[in-house]
Amino acid sequence: MSAMLASVNSLQEALFVETFAVDVIDLKQPAQGALGALDVDSVKEIVARLNPDTLVSATVGDLPMQPEVLFDAVDAMAATGVDYVKIGFFPGGDWSACIERLSALAARGYALIAVLFADTRPDLALVPALRQAGFRGVMLDTMDKQRGSLTDLMTIEQLQEFVVLAKIQGLLTGLAGSLRRQDVSALLPLQADYLGFRGGLCQRHCRTAALDGERIAGIRRLLEYKTDPSSVRPETLRQQAGIA
Numbered sequence: 001m002s003a004m005l006a007s008v009n010s011l012q013e014a015l016f017v018e019t020f021a022v023d024v025i026d027l028k029q030p031a032q033g034a035l036g037a038l039d040v041d042s043v044k045e046i047v048a049r050l051n052p053d054t055l056v057s058a059t060v061g062d063l064p065m066q067p068e069v070l071f072d073a074v075d076a077m078a079a080t081g082v083d084y085v086k087i088g089f090f091p092g093g094d095w096s097a098c099i100e101r102l103s104a105l106a107a108r109g110y111a112l113i114a115v116l117f118a119d120t121r122p123d124l125a126l127v128p129a130l131r132q133a134g135f136r137g138v139m140l141d142t143m144d145k146q147r148g149s150l151t152d153l154m155t156i157e158q159l160q161e162f163v164v165l166a167k168i169q170g171l172l173t174g175l176a177g178s179l180r181r182q183d184v185s186a187l188l189p190l191q192a193d194y195l196g197f198r199g200g201l202c203q204r205h206c207r208t209a210a211l212d213g214e215r216i217a218g219i220r221r222l223l224e225y226k227t228d229p230s231s232v233r234p235e236t237l238r239q240q241a242g243i244a
């Protein structure tokens, strides 16, 4: 079974999705890009207002792959108290230098999640380097939301290969990218740690539109945890990965 990550753009939306007991509330501003960010003060306030047991992640924005730019943004977002910081690996720049610079933040105990974009054909040879740098997880998403869902861009076999590769490295593994309700049954057998949603939770499947309670409840029902939801908690993952 996979956990459910739901992306929200405000305190109001965060409190709303919390009532559906989603497993991870992901703070982002979809109107500003694939991984558009909320400002750190808003994130801080949302973290303070949510139930302390609710897992929260946040994105840092669609940033250029420049080590210092990413370092500063991730440092500031991690300091808000979110459980995970999601970092998009966009085309261009020096990915290795960025990973190395961010390893200093991972060493401070921040749980970093690399987001790779299926529509940019990312080099999966990067996955072991993420683990070595102390990243806590890696996920696939889509950059261009007009190109269909993740399952339109990669075959189930390719997605399975990604999940297995990431799990071998002991990384938390996520799948997202315009996922629709009908994608869930195809993705569940892959046993990713979580599936992420925004557009699929919104009216008209439009990621910048308002959340739709019926859609959220429908996907939540498909992803009801049958096992221990604490398995995606940072401390559990640390133990699994043998990190003190």
Ligand SMILES: O=C[C@H](O)COP(=O)(O)O
Residues within 6 Å of the ligand: 005, 007, 026, 028, 141, 142, 145, 176, 177, 178, 179, 196, 197, 198, 199, 200, 207
């Ligand atoms: O991390 C999950 C993303 O927010 C997914 O957004 P999307 O469903 O609109 O592609």
